[in-house]
Amino acid sequence: xxxxxxxxxxxxxxxxxxxxIAWRDGAVAAPAAVFAMAQASEGEFSLELTPTFSLEEDxxxxxxxxxxxxxxxxxxxxxxxKVPDEDLQRGRPFTITAIEGxxxxxxxxxxxxxxxxxxxxxxxxxxxxxxxxxxxxxxxSLWSSEGELVxxxxxxxTKEKEAGHxx
Amino acid sequence: MGRMLSILMAVMFLMVAGTAxxxxxxxxxxxxxxxxxxxxxxxxGDDAVVRSILAPGAxxxxxxxxxxxxxxxxxxxxxxxNGLHLEGKNWMATLAKDAGKPLVTTTDGMKPLTIDAQGQxxxxxxxxxxxxxxxxxxxxxxRALIALIPEKRAEFEARAKLYLQQLRVLDxxxxxxxxxxxxxxxxxxxxxxxxxxxxREYRLNASNDYLSIAPVGWSTGAEVGAGMTPERHRRVxxxxxxxxxxxxxxxxxxxxxxxxxxxxxxxVRIGGELYSDSMGPPGSAGETYIGMMRENVLLIVGALK
Numbered sequence: 132x133x134x135x136x137x138x139x140x141x142x143x144x145x146x147x148x149x150x151x152i153a154w155r156d157g158a159v160a161a162p163a164a165v166f167a168m169a170q171a172s173e174g175e176f177s178l179e180l181t182p183t184f185s186l187e188e189d190x191x192x193x194x195x196x197x198x199x200x201x202x203x204x205x206x207x208x209x210x211x212x213k214v215p216d217e218d219l220q221r222g223r224p225f226t227i228t229a230i231e232g233x234x235x236x237x238x239x240x241x242x243x244x245x246x247x248x249x250x251x252x253x254x255x256x257x258x259x260x261x262x263x264x265x266x267x268x269x270x271x272s273l274w275s276s277e278g279e280l281v282x283x284x285x286x287x288x289t290k291e292k293e294a295g296h297x298x
Numbered sequence: 299m300g301r302m303l304s305i306l307m308a309v310m311f312l313m314v315a316g317t318a319x320x321x322x323x324x325x326x327x328x329x330x331x332x333x334x335x336x337x338x339x340x341x342x343g344d345d346a347v348v349r350s351i352l353a354p355g356a357x358x359x360x361x362x363x364x365x366x367x368x369x370x371x372x373x374x375x376x377x378x379x380n381g382l383h384l385e386g387k388n389w390m391a392t393l394a395k396d397a398g399k400p401l402v403t404t405t406d407g408m409k410p411l412t413i414d415a416q417g418q419x420x421x422x423x424x425x426x427x428x429x430x431x432x433x434x435x436x437x438x439x440x441r442a443l444i445a446l447i448p449e450k451r452a453e454f455e456a457r458a459k460l461y462l463q464q465l466r467v468l469d470x471x472x473x474x475x476x477x478x479x480x481x482x483x484x485x486x487x488x489x490x491x492x493x494x495x496x497x498r499e500y501r502l503n504a505s506n507d508y509l510s511i512a513p514v515g516w517s518t519g520a521e522v523g524a525g526m527t528p529e530r531h532r533r534v535x536x537x538x539x540x541x542x543x544x545x546x547x548x549x550x551x552x553x554x555x556x557x558x559x560x561x562x563x564x565x566v567r568i569g570g571e572l573y574s575d576s577m578g579p580p581g582s583a584g585e586t587y588i589g590m591m592r593e594n595v596l597l598i599v600g601a602l603k
Contacts, residue, residue, distance in 0.1 A: 190430035191466040193459050195441045248430060251470040252477060278470025 169234040172289040174263040176230040181258040186219045189245035206241040207232045235289055243282040251278030261287045325446055328374040330390035331358055332577040333426050334404055336587045337435050340461040342443055345450045354579040355550055359386040376446050377401045382410055384423035402442040404435040411494050427496040429469040433462055468588055475595050476500045479602045487546035489557045490514035492574040511537050513556045538564045545569030545601040569601030
């Protein structure tokens with residue numbers, strides 16, 4: 132009797148496990164998520180930067196290979212923007228024109244700039260303006276204090292241009 | 299019989315497991331100074347073992363290599379030195395060369411300070427006293443560790459970035475604190491010329507072109523411009539009297555005899571003991587680079603303010 136009971140328990144446990152595995156493997160996979168490709172925005176975009184400091188190479192950057200200048204880094208929607216060789220100077224607006232990679236809808240620009248180390252007792256800032264054919268889409272300032280890099284993200288939105296509305 | 303067999307198999311299993319565990323050997327990185335050892339540990343983490351030849355409080359300029367040092371370097375996978383003749387008679391380079399071990403000079407690529415020593419231009423080796431230069435050490439060490447253990451590149455880069463950010467914060471903190479000292483009182487007199495980079499970076503000793511004021515030259519050894527001369531002694535006493543230094547400082551790794559004589563001669567008090575060529579022993583506030591700089595600055599600002 133005891134032997135039969137053991138057999139019965141074994142059948143329930145192993146059988147139940149087998150059923151569960153069969154059910155799990157037979158489950159229909161959820162359909163793959165489909166991501167819509169973001170559409171490029173039409174327009175003539177430019178980026179204007181006005182810092183309270185002259186750029187200096189960041190002495191505390193990780194430099195273990197041949198890499199780009201560490202004094203200024205700009206990313207548009209995660210992709211590096213090519214920065215002209217001209218130096219940013221204290222108080223002088225610096226404009227990057229004909230920016231490519233702006234998308235329809237929400238965009239983000241990430242900026243990281245290195246103020247002079249000797250000015251770490253000063254607060255520093257950089258004004259960032261995003262323009263489309265002279266129209267301001269975003270106007271924001273990033274701040275730093277106590278020797279930190281001036282860095283942050285600025286978001287802006289673009290809309291689909293309506294046909295026949297040339298300004 | 300079955301029980302004996304089970305016991306025998308268990309013992310054999312433990313032996314194999316023990317061998318597998320003890321067979322994992324981490325690379326050994328041997329450094330000349332305690333500062334370089336600290337930088338290396340910050341980047342290497344648990345992925346390498348780091349040992350310093352010099353003990354805390356030892357003088358790199360006059361250090362005499364021992365047979366134990368030779369054995370340590372023979373077991374090394376990588377050797378790190380300061381360079382710029384900090385290691386008197388290049389003892390670390392000699393150790394590495396004789397053992398056939400790769401050697402990296404952690405000051406490579408840095409623009410060193412050149413000082414005038416008895417009419418000759420001499421490079422000052424105490425570059426770590428500027429956190430911006432310490433970042434050069436860290437970058438060189440990171441590169442060397444990546445070459446030694448390429449599969450740990452991501453970890454080394456992550457640790458280095460974190461530590462470089464700490465050095466940035468340290469630099470800003472030092473500037474803020476030094477600025478608390480009235481400009482006329484920013485006079486730093488120490489036992490030997492180890493603080494040129496510090497004075498130049500943080501604008502101390504304006505009357506001496508923002509360089510150290512010390513009775514003993516850039517080295518405590520016998521190199522050109524090193525040691526103490528009557529002329530140096532006289533100039534230091536004159537500088538202290540003219541500038542009105544509030545205090546002068548001894549150093550943990552250098553004999554304080556000369557500086558104490560100068561303190562008696564000028565009537566100026568001893569402001570405290572600074573970490574210079576060596577960091578503090580384990581358990582002390584100065585056992586890391588950041589701790590060493592922090593404690594030095596707190597002492598200097600407290601004595602001069």
